[in-house]
Amino acid sequence: MAEFIKIYNENPNQKEVDRVVKVLKNGGLIIYPTDTVYGLGCDITNTKALEKIAKIKGIKLDKANFSFVCNDLSHLSDYVKQIDSPTFKLLKRALPGPYTFILPGSNNLPKAFKKRKTVGIRIPDNNIARTLVESLGNPIVSSSIRDDDDVLEYTTDPELIFEKWKNLVDIVVDGGYGDNYASTVIDLTLGAPEIIREGKGSIDIL
Numbered sequence: 558m559a560e561f562i563k564i565y566n567e568n569p570n571q572k573e574v575d576r577v578v579k580v581l582k583n584g585g586l587i588i589y590p591t592d593t594v595y596g597l598g599c600d601i602t603n604t605k606a607l608e609k610i611a612k613i614k615g616i617k618l619d620k621a622n623f624s625f626v627c628n629d630l631s632h633l634s635d636y637v638k639q640i641d642s643p644t645f646k647l648l649k650r651a652l653p654g655p656y657t658f659i660l661p662g663s664n665n666l667p668k669a670f671k672k673r674k675t676v677g678i679r680i681p682d683n684n685i686a687r688t689l690v691e692s693l694g695n696p697i698v699s700s701s702i703r704d705d706d707d708v709l710e711y712t713t714d715p716e717l718i719f720e721k722w723k724n725l726v727d728i729v730v731d732g733g734y735g736d737n738y739a740s741t742v743i744d745l746t747l748g749a750p751e752i753i754r755e756g757k758g759s760i761d762i763l
Contacts (some may be wrong), residue, residue, distance in 0.1 A: 558723050558724060558729055559588075559719065559722065559723040559724070559725075559726050559727055559729050560576075560727070560728045560729070561715075561719050561728075561729050561731060562722075562728055562729070562730050562731065563730075563731045563734040564577075564719030564731070564732055565685075565732075565733075566590070566683060566685050566686050566732055566733065567684070568684075568687045569684055569685050569688045569746075571688075571692075572723055573721070574685075574688050574689060574692050575692065576632040576728075577589070577647075577689055577728055577730060578689060578693050580627070580693045580727045580728050581598075581599060581600045581606075581689075581693055582600060582693070582695070584599070584600070584603045584605050584606045585599070585606065585726075585727035585728065586598070586599050586606060586609055586610060586613075586725070586726040586727055586728075587599070587689075587697075587725055587726060587727060587728045587729070587730060588702060588718055588722055588729045588730065589685060589686060589689060589728075589730040589732065590673050590683055590685055590686065590715075590730060590733065590735055590751045591626070591655075591679070591681035591683050591686050591699075591735075591740075591741050592653070592654065592655050592673075592681040592682040592683045592686075592704065592711075592736070592740060592757070593655045593681070593701075593735070593736045593740045593756065593757045594701045594711040594735050594736055594737065594738070594739050595647060595701075595702050595711070595712070595713075595715070595718055595735045596624075596626070596686075596697075596699040596700065596701055597610060597613070597699065597700050597701075597702050597703065597726065598610075598626065598697040598698060598699040598700075599697065599698055600693060600697065600698075601625060601667055601695055601696045601697065601698045602667055602694070602695060604663075604667075604668060604669050605686045606654040607623075607669045607698060608669075610623070610698070610700060614700060618669055619669075619672055619673075621700070622677065623698045623699060623700050624657050624678070624679040624698070624699045624700070624740075625676055625677065625678050625679065625696040625697075625698060625699075626679045626680070626681065626686060626690055626696055626697045626698070626699045627678060627679065627680050627690060628680065628686075628687040628688075628690040628691040629680060629687075630645075630648060630649065630652065630680070631661075632678075632695070632696055633678065634663075635663070635665055635695075636662065636663055636665065636676055636678070636696070637660045637661060637662065637663055637678065638657055638660075638661040638662065638663050640660065640661075640745075644660075644745055647745070647750070647762065647763070648678075649675050651758070651762045652680040652685065653680045653681060653682040653683075654656045654680070654682050654758055655681070655682065655736075655738075655740045655741060655756065655757035656679070656740055656741050656742075656743060656762075657677045657678070657679050657740045657741070657742045657743070658677070658678050658679075658742075658743055658744075658745055659673065659675050659676070659677055659742065659743065659744040659745060659746055659753065660675065660676055660677075660678055660745055660746065661676075661746050662674055662675055663748075664672065664733075669718060670722070673675060674746075675744075675746055677742070679699065679740060683732070685730065685732045689730075690750075701739050702718065702722070710715055711734075711735070711736075711737045711738075711739065713734050713736065713737050714734060714747075714762075715729065715730075715731040715732065715733070715734070716731070719731075736753075736757060738756050739754070739756040739757070740755040740757060740758055741754065741755055741756040741757065741758030741759070741760065742754040742756070743763070745762075751761050
C-alpha cells in the first residue's frame with residue numbers, strides 16, 4: 558500500500574521531500590500536486606517506472622504523451638533542440654505556470670523517448686513539485702490523473718486520490734486540494750504557437 562505523505566506548498570519539509578525522492582530514485586511511482594491537477598509521476602531516467610505508468614494508463618510507452626516536469630528552464634537544453642529568442646521569451650513569461658509547451662525534442666532524450674520528435678515541458682507554479690524535481694536532479698515524467706466521473710474530470714481531494722490509487726503507486730503526496738482544470742497545452746513546433754488544449758493557463762500570454 559502507498560504511503561500518504563503531507564507536504565506543505567508554502568514551505569516543503571526537506572525530510573519529507575527526501576523520502577519521496579528516495580522512492581523515485583528506486584523506481585517508484587508517486588502522485589503529487591502541481592499548480593493544476595494532481596499528477597502521476599516517476600523518474601525520467603527509470604525505464605521500468607515509465608513502463609509501469611504506461612501500463613496503468615493503458616497505453617504503449619512509445620505512444621505516450623507524458624509531460625517532462627522541470628523546476629526551471631535550465632533543463633531545456635538537456636531535452637529540447639535549440640530554440641529561437643522569441644520562443645525562449647515566451648517560456649520565460651509564462652513559466653512557472655499552468656502551461657505545457659510542446660517543443661522539438663533533442664538527440665539527448667532518455668532511451669524510452671528516443672523516437673520522439675517533440676516533448677511536453679512543464680514548470681508548475683507549485684513549490685512541492687519544483688522542490689521534488691530539484692532534489693531528484695532531473696525531471697519527473699508526469700501524466701494527469703483523471704476521474705472516472707463524467708462530470709468531475711479530475712479528483713481534487715488528496716484523501717480520495719489516495720483511496721483510489723493506494724494499491725497502484727508507492728506514495729501519494731498530500732499537498733492540499735488540487736485544481737480541476739488541467740494545464741493549457743501550446744505547441745511551439747509549428748512556426749506559430751498553436752493551442753492544443755485550453756486549461757487553467759490564460760492564452761493571453763501569446
